[in-house]
Amino acid sequence: MAKQKKKIYVLIVILLFVFYFFAAARPIPNETVLTSGWIRSLAGAPAESLPNLEYQAPSGNVSERFLPFTLGSRFGYVDPSGQFSINRIQNNYIYLGENMWAEYPAEPSNIAINDIFGETIINIEDAKGYPVLLDNRVFIFGSEQNSLSEINADGKSLWTYEFGAPLTCIDAAAGLVLTGSLDGVIEILNSEGRRVFYFEPGGSRYNVILGCAISSNGSRIGIVSGIAPQRFLLLERLGNTGGEYRVVYHEFLGDGFRRPVRISFIDDDRRIVFERAGGIGCYNIRSRRGIFIPLDGYITAMDESGADGLLFLITSHPNQNNELVGIRFTQERRFLSRFVNTQDSIFMKASFKSDDVFLGRIQTGGSASMLIAGGGTTLISFDLEDR
Numbered sequence: 001m002a003k004q005k006k007k008i009y010v011l012i013v014i015l016l017f018v019f020y021f022f023a024a025a026r027p028i029p030n031e032t033v034l035t036s037g038w039i040r041s042l043a044g045a046p047a048e049s050l051p052n053l054e055y056q057a058p059s060g061n062v063s064e065r066f067l068p069f070t071l072g073s074r075f076g077y078v079d080p081s082g083q084f085s086i087n088r089i090q091n092n093y094i095y096l097g098e099n100m101w102a103e104y105p106a107e108p109s110n111i112a113i114n115d116i117f118g119e120t121i122i123n124i125e126d127a128k129g130y131p132v133l134l135d136n137r138v139f140i141f142g143s144e145q146n147s148l149s150e151i152n153a154d155g156k157s158l159w160t161y162e163f164g165a166p167l168t169c170i171d172a173a174a175g176l177v178l179t180g181s182l183d184g185v186i187e188i189l190n191s192e193g194r195r196v197f198y199f200e201p202g203g204s205r206y207n208v209i210l211g212c213a214i215s216s217n218g219s220r221i222g223i224v225s226g227i228a229p230q231r232f233l234l235l236e237r238l239g240n241t242g243g244e245y246r247v248v249y250h251e252f253l254g255d256g257f258r259r260p261v262r263i264s265f266i267d268d269d270r271r272i273v274f275e276r277a278g279g280i281g282c283y284n285i286r287s288r289r290g291i292f293i294p295l296d297g298y299i300t301a302m303d304e305s306g307a308d309g310l311l312f313l314i315t316s317h318p319n320q321n322n323e324l325v326g327i328r329f330t331q332e333r334r335f336l337s338r339f340v341n342t343q344d345s346i347f348m349k350a351s352f353k354s355d356d357v358f359l360g361r362i363q364t365g366g367s368a369s370m371l372i373a374g375g376g377t378t379l380i381s382f383d384l385e386d387r
Helices: 002-024
Strands: 032-041 067-071 074-078 084-089 093-096 100-104 111-115 120-124 129-134 137-142 147-151 157-162 167-173 176-181 186-189 195-199 206-214 220-227 231-237 245-252 263-266 271-276 279-284 289-294 298-302 310-317 321-328 333-335 338-340 345-353 357-365 368-375 378-386
Touching (some): 067 093, 067 368, 093 129, 100 129, 111 129, 120 137, 129 167, 137 167, 176 206, 176 220, 186 206, 186 220, 206 263, 206 271, 220 263, 220 271, 231 271, 298 357, 310 357
Antiparallel strands (some): 032 378, 074 084, 093 100, 100 111, 111 120, 129 137, 137 147, 147 157, 167 176, 176 186, 186 195, 206 220, 220 231, 231 245, 263 271, 279 289, 298 310, 310 321, 321 345, 333 338, 357 368, 368 378
């Protein structure tokens, strides 16, 4: 009997060990290293065009080869080798899209939409507003910021939608346009300019929408709304079609900012990050888990791709002091229908001085990517390597 009990005890110990091994064991994570590449002075670089490259329609892969940048008084597009398709001095207001850009005065009449090589592809006559270039589409904000029109390839208006208050934020994806307005209203328009969703988050002393983002497939929207208190909300679409969304996550953010805030879906829509007082918030859509990562200073630039579970941003401090910050989001794994992960964390900080900053990220092939940072009149590239 004693021997039998001993065998049972040993078996239990073995089973407990196996259970612990699969439940709690963690692989040793790779260390992400930034290897410096090229350095380019914008002031000394010519406004050159890359050889043997012809313009492709916005549905092509132009945005995979070039990264739009604005730094100080200059703007343009740069490729992974550090060559520019455009490197120009900014003389008026500028709107830079992934594949198109426009420069326009304070009260524009005609607006030229240009490709990344500087060729005019759309001319909008009697614009009566300001250009917005999103999701390979061209829009015109009305001069009072309470109307939106989509423009076709001939420079003509396809549709116009009138809002009840000035717009405070806009995003577009999957043929949908998401807007937020000063009166605290969220609206979604379809490709024909018809409203398919209307929502008022409410719950604050001042019900203004300060930031909004829509996922690449249009199935989720994120909102930062209200002042005193400020809130973050994530909504998901009901079913695969239709225009109804429901709130699936809600978080109070304190009194909050009294200005537009950054909010973006990242990491192939696996997460949504948003600016909040004292740092950055992140909601993991798969694990249904929200976190807060404290940061010093205020965010002045952010890599909005968040690819491979890495997010880079720049925080600014007094006396032109800046800090490049890298955040690693841990990869969850499922065990017994439960998600397990460790603490998301800051894995790098690098300080530099500059009055102007830029930060962007571009894919260089497969899953490889390059981080491009800027300060003053200089751009510098970093290859991301796991070791």
